[in-house]
Amino acid sequence: QSVLTQPPSASGTPGQRVSISCSGSTSNIGSNTVNWFQQLPGTAPKVLIFTNNQRPSGVPDRFSGSKSGTSASLAISGLQSEDEAIYYCAAWDDSLNGLVFGGGTNLTVL
Amino acid sequence: QVQLVQSGAEVKKPGASMKVSCEASGYTFKSYYLHWVRQAPGQGLEWMGMINPIGGGTTYARKFQGRLTVTTNTPTTTVYLELSSLRSGDTAVYYCTRSIYDNSGHFDYWGQGTLVAVSS
Numbered sequence: 696q697s698v699l700t701q702p703p704s705a706s707g708t709p710g711q712r713v714s715i716s717c718s719g720s721t722s723n724i725g726s727n728t729v730n731w732f733q734q735l736p737g738t739a740p741k742v743l744i745f746t747n748n749q750r751p752s753g754v755p756d757r758f759s760g761s762k763s764g765t766s767a768s769l770a771i772s773g774l775q776s777e778d779e780a781i782y783y784c785a786a787w788d789d790s791l792n793g794l795v796f797g798g799g800t801n802l803t804v805l
Numbered sequence: 806q807v808q809l810v811q812s813g814a815e816v817k818k819p820g821a822s823m824k825v826s827c828e829a830s831g832y833t834f835k836s837y838y839l840h841w842v843r844q845a846p847g848q849g850l851e852w853m854g855m856i857n858p859i860g861g862g863t864t865y866a867r868k869f870q871g872r873l874t875v876t877t878n879t880p881t882t883t884v885y886l887e888l889s890s891l892r893s894g895d896t897a898v899y900y901c902t903r904s905i906y907d908n909s910g911h912f913d914y915w916g917q918g919t920l921v922a923v924s925s
Contacts, residue, residue, distance in 0.1 A: 740850065
């Protein structure tokens, strides 16, 4: 059972916009910044979004992040086949004094 | 360029200890916290702990306190993960990663991962 709650799966067709939610509490998302990671099969995770809504250089602007209260979302517009991956949210938890991840969302491009 | 290069795969017996290394290069070693994150087969990511290369202060996830030791060797810019009393549930890929702030979770570079299998 992960501290941050994500839907286990999501899907969309090429060109569509999909959104992945991440629900937490006042001790994690409500107090700290949220990061999103993309993991392709057999590879290390890669940061997509940091500090709620910042994109590292090289990440397409099709990816965007937002946060409101104790929840956050990752949106992917103009969905492409190469976006098929598992997406994780993460935030520091002040009560646990550690970083917590969501359980991951497996995105399928139909 | 920034690189985090980890040691190779290992097979361990239950009850044994493991030690995985991660050599950092391409940046000022003391400027970033170093973290360990693991992923059991078919499962999600799990943060284990971190170390501040300045002073060596550590923070561990509660689940691993008492079994986990993270250390650094500054001259060789290497961080180590040592986990004791291994059980089958510790079978996982172990990743090292870095962040500029201790509690940001902004992991911008990752090692390639080290598979540790615990089996009798």
